Amino acid sequence: MRTSLLETKRIEEHILHVSSPGEQLLFQAQLILDPALDEKAMAQQKAYSLIRSYGRKKLQEEIALVHAQLFQSPQHTPFKERILSLFQKK
Amino acid sequence: METKRPLCSPPSEREQLFIHLYKKAFPVVCKYISKRGGNMEQAKDVFQEALLLYYEKVVVGRTEIASNETAYLVGISKHLWFQLCTKEKGTCELGHHDLAAIEDEKLSDNKLLALLETSGKKCMDMLKAFYYDKLNMVQVAENFGYNSERSATVQKYKCLENIRNTVNQKQLQYEDFLA
Numbered sequence: 001m002r003t004s005l006l007e008t009k010r011i012e013e014h015i016l017h018v019s020s021p022g023e024q025l026l027f028q029a030q031l032i033l034d035p036a037l038d039e040k041a042m043a044q045q046k047a048y049s050l051i052r053s054y055g056r057k058k059l060q061e062e063i064a065l066v067h068a069q070l071f072q073s074p075q076h077t078p079f080k081e082r083i084l085s086l087f088q089k090k
Numbered sequence: 091m092e093t094k095r096p097l098c099s100p101p102s103e104r105e106q107l108f109i110h111l112y113k114k115a116f117p118v119v120c121k122y123i124s125k126r127g128g129n130m131e132q133a134k135d136v137f138q139e140a141l142l143l144y145y146e147k148v149v150v151g152r153t154e155i156a157s158n159e160t161a162y163l164v165g166i167s168k169h170l171w172f173q174l175c176t177k178e179k180g181t182c183e184l185g186h187h188d189l190a191a192i193e194d195e196k197l198s199d200n201k202l203l204a205l206l207e208t209s210g211k212k213c214m215d216m217l218k219a220f221y222y223d224k225l226n227m228v229q230v231a232e233n234f235g236y237n238s239e240r241s242a243t244v245q246k247y248k249c250l251e252n253i254r255n256t257v258n259q260k261q262l263q264y265e266d267f268l269a
């Protein structure tokens with residue numbers, strides 16, 4: 001793996017807390033001494049948050065498709081009618 | 091006691107799981123919300139959010155749940171319904187400034203996400219499979235057509251680096267704009 005990827009891996013191990021306590025301490029000291037590394041670590045943290053948002057968005061789309069299938073496909077008509085009857089005003 | 095479901099990662103398996111859960115738990119949730127004056131749209135939103143939380147916690151997070159899956163989903167839905175009612179009554183404790191800051195951050199995140207989705211969809215899908223769906227690198231290599239776990243791992247870090255660089259560039263642009 002090229003050097004920059006090894007650095008990305010090290011940042012990941014620090015952010016996801018998979019490195020040893022000694023390595024965590026050493027890395028924290030490096031973050032203080034090296035602003036460029038600190039900047040990369042912050043951007044990488046943001047990248048994980050964006051990946052999570054992307055995952056949630058895709059899952060929401062999958063769930064919405066299932067809902068549409070259950071309410072549009074003739075195969076599921078009894079289910080749809082059962083649900084709609086629950087919201088009919090008596 | 092309901093049978094324990096396997097981890098389902100491919101979309102087709104997830105679809106089957108969601109249909110199964112919809113058929114078992116959605117009618118119970120609808121009945122609950124309807125009795126409390128809610129409508130079908132609200133029941134749908136609440137249940138879909140509950141399904142998302144169930145997937146993250148139980149399917150991916152592998153958390154053992156004390157009750158069966160239907161009871162668990164209904165429990166989350168009741169909680170979300172309560173939250174929705176509280177929010178609609180305007181009892182939210184956040185001030186206007188806090189809300190505006192949250193909205194601004196959300197907006198810039200959405201723009202960034204839209205950019206990443208168009209410029210690096212393959213990377214985002216691969217990273218999602220590993221970090222969100224929690225597939226291991228052997229499964230990621232298989233699903234995304236890499237010869238080995240090692241080459242998939244290298245690609246994973248390249249993708250992560252690309253996203254990190256995009257985040258950095260965009261943040262600089264926002265700072266320039268605000269200065």
